[in-house]
Amino acid sequence: MTPEMRALSVHLLTATGAVFAMLAMLAAVKSDWAMMYVWLVVSFAVDGLDGPLARKYEVTKYAPQFDGVLLDLIIDYLTYVFIPAFALFESELLPGWTGWICIIVITFASAMYFADTRMKTPNNSFSGFPGCWNMVVLVFFALEPSFWVILALVVLISGLMFTPVEFVHPFRTRRWRQVTLPVAFAWTAFAGAAAWEGFDPGPIVLTGLTATTIYLFFAGALQQLIPVRRRA
16 A cells, blocks of 8 residues: 555545544434444544554645645534534433533634644643543533533533643643553543443443543643653
8 A cells, every 4th residue: 555545544534533423413313322422432532543543654745635634623523512512402411591501602612722723732732621522521421410510510611721721632642641541542431331321331330431531631730730850
């Protein structure tokens, strides 16, 4: 296979995320939340895989006719923001006006964040919460907190998008990557299991999902608080 064909194949892999997004949306319209999240988890796995492959096969050099960054952002907005926001609105977790506030805040803030040229830090982490509402809403579905808790967290997390608080990228943030990467894989497995079990997971899955979510959410901030040790 030529370098050009390998690079094009990576773009095609990224584009499958749009297909998975459509399958997730079709499931969401039918209120089949479990199947919706199965497809979103599949899309999440593809999103984690295509970036390293794009760098390995130098897509900007061998397939420059396609903008991989733009393609990735379009699919990420669908799978990370739009579909989870729709699911949260249509679920029974948010009554009346609270659902409207949440979807307006989530979609508007995320659109601005995705267009923010300052979203990446020099250490390849994210500056501000990276709009991963698929993860947040999945945890809401699994834990089923009160609507006041959900509303407060949505407003708080949306505000965190535009702060200097860092959030790790599981693949690209080098610091603690030997821990972060396995935790990200574990989160994906727990999330898929929770969705497959109709968001009524057993204690093992629920504990694992909660623990991995807490780590991924706070690891970047902890890295900011703990200075890097420099070798003498």
